[in-house]
Amino acid sequence: MADLADFERERKRLWGIAYRITGSVADAEDAVQETWLRWERLPDGEVEDPRSYLTTVISRLCYDQLGSARARRESYVGPWLPEPVVTESGPEDRVTLDESVGLAMLTVLERLTPAERTAFILHDVFAVPFKEIADVVGRTPDSVRQLASRARRRVRAEAPRRTVDRGEHRRAVDAFLAAVIGGDFDGLLEILDPEVVWRTDGGGKVTAARLPVIGDEKVVRFSQRLMRGFDPETMHALVREVNGAPGVVLVDPAGERCIVFGFSVRGGLITEVDAVINPEKLRHIDLGSL
Structure with missing residues (x-):
């Protein structure tokens, strides 16, 4: 052998x-x-x-x-996104993505x-x-x-033009998370590029936009609708490594619904949001360990 x-x-x-x-x-x-x-x-x-x-x-x-x-x-129904790889946040001494x-x-x-x-x-x-x-x-x-x-x-x-600086990327992700969790949609506008593109992969398994959402104001309105399905008092919202860069994971209290967000950031603004909500693409993620 x-x-x-x-x-x-x-x-x-x-x-x-x-x-x-x-x-x-x-x-x-x-x-x-x-x-x-x-x-x-x-x-x-x-x-x-x-x-x-x-x-x-x-x-x-x-x-x-x-x-x-x-x-x-x-x-495939709607935008296709890869199955996300979610891990604990990377070490602080990593400076590039x-x-x-x-x-x-x-x-x-x-x-x-x-x-x-x-x-x-x-x-x-x-x-x-x-x-x-x-x-x-x-x-x-x-x-x-x-x-x-x-x-x-x-x-x-x-390919999206994006920063490779982890600090800049993380600051934008933290601002996104704070705005979404806090319902501060004016604050969300401030962190989004005017031509931001939001793709949602539901795969026909759950309700999702079947075309990319383009433009900061449209993305804000779409995120408002998306967040209505989560109870802000009980949901878990975590910053985790998503495919080698800081991203966000939202999990409902029972662990029955999950969204994994990946981001592209340039000039301190979010230029692309990739949201995977197709449950078949999230089965490999141990939600209990997040």
Whole structure:
């Protein structure tokens, strides 16, 4: 059997690759498990470069999965957002944000072809050589280079312009939370960019806006309607890490309703709000531990 220690050293990186390619926590976990099963069946010492081998295996699994996933998402009700990753707040000495895993960035990656997305993530985020990526997507290295270049241009054109300063981002999130919880909607206007975009992913499972809400005043009115479903005296409102940046989690007293907010911030103002309320996309979150 191949060495377990070699796999465990790569586990976190493998999950990161899988999540960025699929945008799904469940699919990423399934891909890591399948990669382990294939690794486990190998004779000890057969693979000279475990990192390269494991990267290729999990990338192929996720690349193959993207085709069917895209077909499902084309019939998805309302905006599609990735399954959010929620963790405890990051250490204070972290001063920058990981843009590659943000909800807004992953939403942009959804507009790429599976080959473009895979090439971009593997090369630009994880520094995988084009030759190895070619083995994953079944193209030549030159073709993969072009795929990554096209994807890079599109990401640069469509990704939100946002701060990478955690302090600036956190201050905007704290102001958002204080305004929403306090019902201070004039204060909320002050923290929103005039052209702010709010996307709500309900997936047809719960009531949600089926189109993005654009503009600060419309976003304020929409947030007022959304908050009517929560009792401000009993709900839990928490700042947590949401996909590598400070975000907000709202939970009702019984833990039966939850909203996870991710934000893009620029110039001290919130430019994008991504709200995931589809309960199927929140099943992996342990609400009791928040």
